[in-house]
Amino acid sequence: TAIHRQDYTPPDYRIETVDLEFDLEPSSTRVKARLAITAAHDRSGGARPLVLHGDALELVSVALDGRVLGAGDYRLDDKGLTIAAPPPAFTLDIETRIDPAANTQLSGLYVSSNVFCTQCEAEGFRRITYFLDRPDVMATYRTTIRADRAAYPVLLSNGNLVEQRQVEGGRHVAVWHDPFPKPSYLFALVAGDLACNEDRFTTRSGRDVTLRIFVEHGKQARTGYAMDCLKRAMRWDEERFGLEYDLDLFNIVAVSDFNMGAMENKSLNVFNDKYILADPEIATDADYAGIETVVAHEYFHNWTGDRITCRDWFQLSLKEGLTVFRDREFSSDMRSRPVKRIQDVRSLRARQFPEDAGPLAHPVRPDSYIEINNFYTATIYDKGAEVIGMMQAILGQDGFRKGMDLYVQRHDGQAVTCDDFAAAMADANGVDLGQFKRWYSQAGTPELAIEGSYDTRAGAYEMTVTQRCPPTPGQPDKAPMHIPLAMGLLDAQGQDIRLRLDGETADAAAPGRVLAVTAPRQTFRFVNVPQPKALSVNRGFSAPVNVTLAQGGAERAFLMAHDSDAFARWEAGQQFATDLLLRRAGEIQRGAPTPFDPAFVEAVGQILRDESLEPAFAAEAIALPGEDYIAERMDIVDVEAIHSAREALRQAIATSLRADLERIVAANASPGPYTPDAAAAGRRALRNVALGYLAASAAEAPGTADRLLAAYRAADNMTDRMAALRLLVDLDGPQRQAALDDFHDRFRDDALVIDKWLALQALSALPDTLARVTALLGHPAFALEKPNKVRALIGSFTAGNPLRYHAADGSGYAFHADRTLALDPINPQVAARLLAPLGRWQRFDAGRQAKMKAALARILAAPKLSPDVYEIASKSLA
Ligand code: ARG
Numbered sequence: 001t002a003i004h005r006q007d008y009t010p011p012d013y014r015i016e017t018v019d020l021e022f023d024l025e026p027s028s029t030r031v032k033a034r035l036a037i038t039a040a041h042d043r044s045g046g047a048r049p050l051v052l053h054g055d056a057l058e059l060v061s062v063a064l065d066g067r068v069l070g071a072g073d074y075r076l077d078d079k080g081l082t083i084a085a086p087p088p089a090f091t092l093d094i095e096t097r098i099d100p101a102a103n104t105q106l107s108g109l110y111v112s113s114n115v116f117c118t119q120c121e122a123e124g125f126r127r128i129t130y131f132l133d134r135p136d137v138m139a140t141y142r143t144t145i146r147a148d149r150a151a152y153p154v155l156l157s158n159g160n161l162v163e164q165r166q167v168e169g170g171r172h173v174a175v176w177h178d179p180f181p182k183p184s185y186l187f188a189l190v191a192g193d194l195a196c197n198e199d200r201f202t203t204r205s206g207r208d209v210t211l212r213i214f215v216e217h218g219k220q221a222r223t224g225y226a227m228d229c230l231k232r233a234m235r236w237d238e239e240r241f242g243l244e245y246d247l248d249l250f251n252i253v254a255v256s257d258f259n260m261g262a263m264e265n266k267s268l269n270v271f272n273d274k275y276i277l278a279d280p281e282i283a284t285d286a287d288y289a290g291i292e293t294v295v296a297h298e299y300f301h302n303w304t305g306d307r308i309t310c311r312d313w314f315q316l317s318l319k320e321g322l323t324v325f326r327d328r329e330f331s332s333d334m335r336s337r338p339v340k341r342i343q344d345v346r347s348l349r350a351r352q353f354p355e356d357a358g359p360l361a362h363p364v365r366p367d368s369y370i371e372i373n374n375f376y377t378a379t380i381y382d383k384g385a386e387v388i389g390m391m392q393a394i395l396g397q398d399g400f401r402k403g404m405d406l407y408v409q410r411h412d413g414q415a416v417t418c419d420d421f422a423a424a425m426a427d428a429n430g431v432d433l434g435q436f437k438r439w440y441s442q443a444g445t446p447e448l449a450i451e452g453s454y455d456t457r458a459g460a461y462e463m464t465v466t467q468r469c470p471p472t473p474g475q476p477d478k479a480p481m482h483i484p485l486a487m488g489l490l491d492a493q494g495q496d497i498r499l500r501l502d503g504e505t506a507d508a509a510a511p512g513r514v515l516a517v518t519a520p521r522q523t524f525r526f527v528n529v530p531q532p533k534a535l536s537v538n539r540g541f542s543a544p545v546n547v548t549l550a551q552g553g554a555e556r557a558f559l560m561a562h563d564s565d566a567f568a569r570w571e572a573g574q575q576f577a578t579d580l581l582l583r584r585a586g587e588i589q590r591g592a593p594t595p596f597d598p599a600f601v602e603a604v605g606q607i608l609r610d611e612s613l614e615p616a617f618a619a620e621a622i623a624l625p626g627e628d629y630i631a632e633r634m635d636i637v638d639v640e641a642i643h644s645a646r647e648a649l650r651q652a653i654a655t656s657l658r659a660d661l662e663r664i665v666a667a668n669a670s671p672g673p674y675t676p677d678a679a680a681a682g683r684r685a686l687r688n689v690a691l692g693y694l695a696a697s698a699a700e701a702p703g704t705a706d707r708l709l710a711a712y713r714a715a716d717n718m719t720d721r722m723a724a725l726r727l728l729v730d731l732d733g734p735q736r737q738a739a740l741d742d743f744h745d746r747f748r749d750d751a752l753v754i755d756k757w758l759a760l761q762a763l764s765a766l767p768d769t770l771a772r773v774t775a776l777l778g779h780p781a782f783a784l785e786k787p788n789k790v791r792a793l794i795g796s797f798t799a800g801n802p803l804r805y806h807a808a809d810g811s812g813y814a815f816h817a818d819r820t821l822a823l824d825p826i827n828p829q830v831a832a833r834l835l836a837p838l839g840r841w842q843r844f845d846a847g848r849q850a851k852m853k854a855a856l857a858r859i860l861a862a863p864k865l866s867p868d869v870y871e872i873a874s875k876s877l878a
């Protein structure tokens, strides 16, 4: 049953303090909770029932103000525990028994490789004890943990360690106290035999903070980069936002089984170890970048999430969109800002735009949900971050900082809403964000149609912008949005023309403008303009919209070479390539391919020869748009035509630019020992994209597989090793097998690296990929209980290999349905998250549509489906 945002009511009861006592045993853990509860409502009309949430709990006893309650004093059902008419203020003692070893959902308290750990967001705390498990109930927690001393020497929870002592029976006890009131979803507990890397950080006001990263024994050496990221993030948040850490201790624990990336529990962040462990042997440059982002993200939540949290789960983007924005800003300051922007836009287009265009589209602040875990989406996170970024574009960096300061000052210690955040931004700057706030309530990606024309006689340039937002489920009609559109005009030398709108004074003229697009159709007239050569729009991707702008190859090539905005240079190349690929895909369907516009290949060649470019940027600029992006732009997706068109363009580029590509490969070989910094990573990226072109153009040539195998063998770091192997897995033959076998033997004991081995095989373009994936389900390294394995093998195939997943015979869809049904009883959250590709059936031909819908229907017909999978499958079919 669905829950609606409009039905929100404040809680009837408050819980001021929580005293927890855990007696840890893997299969039978006892939890005692003492809750200090007061009525929050006006009791003139009598007491209201207290309804505590509970899930998969065995109730041992419950006592109110010390009096043990009998079965007639409360009601238990599968949603929780109800006490009909409690007094205005009382103490409730609850004892429950749980089975962490059997908790394969990984929500609540579970055991991962002999380590007890918790994941309570969003609604996992109710799987530990009965509670008002909602984010607007904030309490201070005292946690006592009792466990076997030898098996679980490390006992952790939120806040400060109050005491630790040994007790009889080989057990020991630790007591933790968290002085900051928090919602239950931020509670955490960890117990296990863990090693730790310890460091210190002194905050700008002089607080000395102990930093610890806990990992499996023997892996401490792989935590150095994460620790360095943490310290840089702590400093950055002080400098950029004036936000300082607030306790003497900050702990991170890395575990191998985790539903998501990581979790921001107060002072005890728990991580998927994928986002902590790194050294050059096991981690790629992308892994290092991911660690930097996620470590910073979880740390930044301390203010945007923990100190100020969400009133209800409809406000999830209040903390997630804002915190993604903050981690992006951090990574942009640590690395290349344009390259970071390009990568974020690639991912937005690959994951969020399709979501916004499909049956699961929802606003950044949703209106209803069945299962909140299904709403940890690209829309909430990434579009949410775009919304925050647009506010900064409108208010400027200083204005945005003023708004953040006011937000923190007003709401520290509170559970608030997206409206509260927007109000702080508006009030601090004296602006009206009323229309802008439609970004929170309207789903769908707005479409901007842009036309420009130059009036030679008047010396004026007119740009007309029409906006339209397509209908989405439950929202047939949309009101116009406030879209900040960054743009510029280039003269024949490629210089920005200074732009002044009709009616503005001369000193308003500036080389680039951010226009406020607010009406359904709007014309901007610039005066005193010399003849422009090219129009540049949505610079820096100032708004998450799709732009239609009729531009020829010559104009796009000019922008690729000259735009003052690096993002726009990249974007011009992407749009040029997209035009060519869409046209070629159509020609393939009609059986009559024509040559590619040589201007594109020439523009790529210029990039390869431009020594002034950052290698990381050049790598992005010469990489073609992904198959998914082209698919989004086709009326009816034809995965085979897209794949062939893209391969053909790769070959055309490689054939014309072979000498340049060879030179790039030779010139960017790593000179010394591996370092993970952005500059070195950029050189590797450029070299590996170039190598990819060379391999593509000679895929049939006998020497190609040998060359890739040699590159694989010569690699002294995981980035280069993976790059060579990724190309090799598309080429059938003994070299492919030799490299895969070598990789497996070399890294067989390293779970995270074996994930890469599984993923590569699932991503292969070879026709028998599904058979190989199916065989790998039986490999000892694979387990449905382990989310990282499931994502690596099954997720890479269903979401990362459109060519083979969308096989015309429907085998990919049947495989997907089978795996979903097998996984749902084990881990419904992960099963549901993997389901999205089946929901895109409307985009395909009738034959595939029927097979995709049949797969969804078969899932829905299963008895005892989880609400997680039910929600995604039923909405996908609607
Ligand atoms: N709040 C976490 C983060 O973004 C995500 C955890 C969500 N987990 C879940 N099971 N829904 O950093």
Ligand code: ZN
Pocket (backbone or CB within 6 Å): 297, 301, 319, 320, 323
């Ligand atoms: Zn987050």
